[in-house]
Amino acid sequence: MNSTPNMIKPLLYSWCFPNTTNLVQFPWSFSNLVEVDAQSDDKFLRSRISFTCNELLNLKNLEKLHMVGVNEMITLVEEVFEVVERKNADENLETQSVVVFxxxxxxxxxxxxxxSHIWKTNRWIVLSFPNLTTVSVTACPLLGHVFTCCMVGSLLQLQELHISDCEKMDVIVKQVEGSEARLAKVVFPCLKSITLHNLPNVKGFCLGKEDFLWPSLDTLEIKDCPKVTVFTCGQSTTPELKLINATFGLCHATEDPNSFIRTKQEEFYISLYNEMSYENFDVSV
Structure with missing residues (x-):
């Protein structure tokens, strides 16, 4: 394996995996790991789980994770950060563990x-990402969601979120079944840009009852997401959002995103229905 020391932080390393041996064979390196850049037919992408539950605590210095597959037959990753369910004997325990990156x-x-999962969360183990600033997910057809409600409270530094071409995804933030960690209000203080492109089954950003506050959000793009009927089921407050770039055009965000989406979707499909009816009328004549 080829490793190069990080000159700013001695003893910390950035790792690239051009056709190299799977990182899982080198657990001693995890505590020094700063960057993972796995691309093409890299053997790192041939493991079902990238980082097992036992290895998560050793990723304390990880700053960047970049994984790009190229071939469906050799890109086998199903879960990036593994979180396992407790055994039946432990189900009555109320303690919750938080793993902080x-x-x-x-x-x-x-x-x-x-x-199918980036970071799975359950009622006993929650992953926290207090300094995560950018998340980009593209062409992951079996991924059902990006975040869970249990973890969004830690995303205080998130600035950019880009999700595209994920066929199975039905929501961006998912409720965790059996979780009692419900927030009355979710705040993304630094999130400035949300881009949702070509998500044919997405119904909304979050379908829970939480209210959302987006004090910095100034860019919202929702294109080719035909099943979106609401941004959040709870109230969304976006004081800095002036324009929404949607499939049906660039529009002024004069209302909250929920009202805007409902109104514009109705207008768009009424217009489409009228056009189709007019074309059918012309043909019949």
Whole structure:
């Protein structure tokens, strides 16, 4: 494996995996790991789980995760950060563990054809990302959601969120079944840009009852997401959002995103219905 020391932070390393041996064989390196850049037919992408539950605590220095697959037959990653369920004997325990990724700033995932979970969360284990600033997920057709409600409270530094070409995804933030960690209001203080492109089954950003506050959001793009009928089921407050770039055009955000989406979707489909009716009328005549 080829490793190069990080000159700013001695003893910390950035790792690239051009056709190299799977990182899982080198657990001693995790505590020094700063950057993972796995691309093409890299053997790192041939493991079903990228980082097992036992390895998560050693990723304290990880700052960037970049994984790009190229071939469905050899890109086998199903889960990036593994969180396991407790055994039946432990189900009555009420203690909850929080695994904090203090330094992780960037997560970029592309063409991971078998990916079903990025970071699975349950009622006993929650992953926290207090310094995560950028998340980009593209062409992960089996991925059902990006975040869970249990973890969004830690995303205080998130600035950019880009999700595109994920066929199975039905929501961006998912409720965790059986979780009692419900927030009355979710705040994304630094999130400035949300881009949702070509998500044919997405119904909304979050379908829970929480209210959302987006004090910095000034860019919202929702294109080719035909099943979106609401942004959030709870109230969304976006004081800085002036324009919304949607499939039906660039529009002024004169209302909250929920009202805007409902109104514009209705207008768009009424217009489409009228056009189709007019064309059918012309043909029959």
């Amino acid at each position: 203090e330094k992780l700033k960037n997560v970029i995932l592309e063409n991971l054809f078998n990916l």
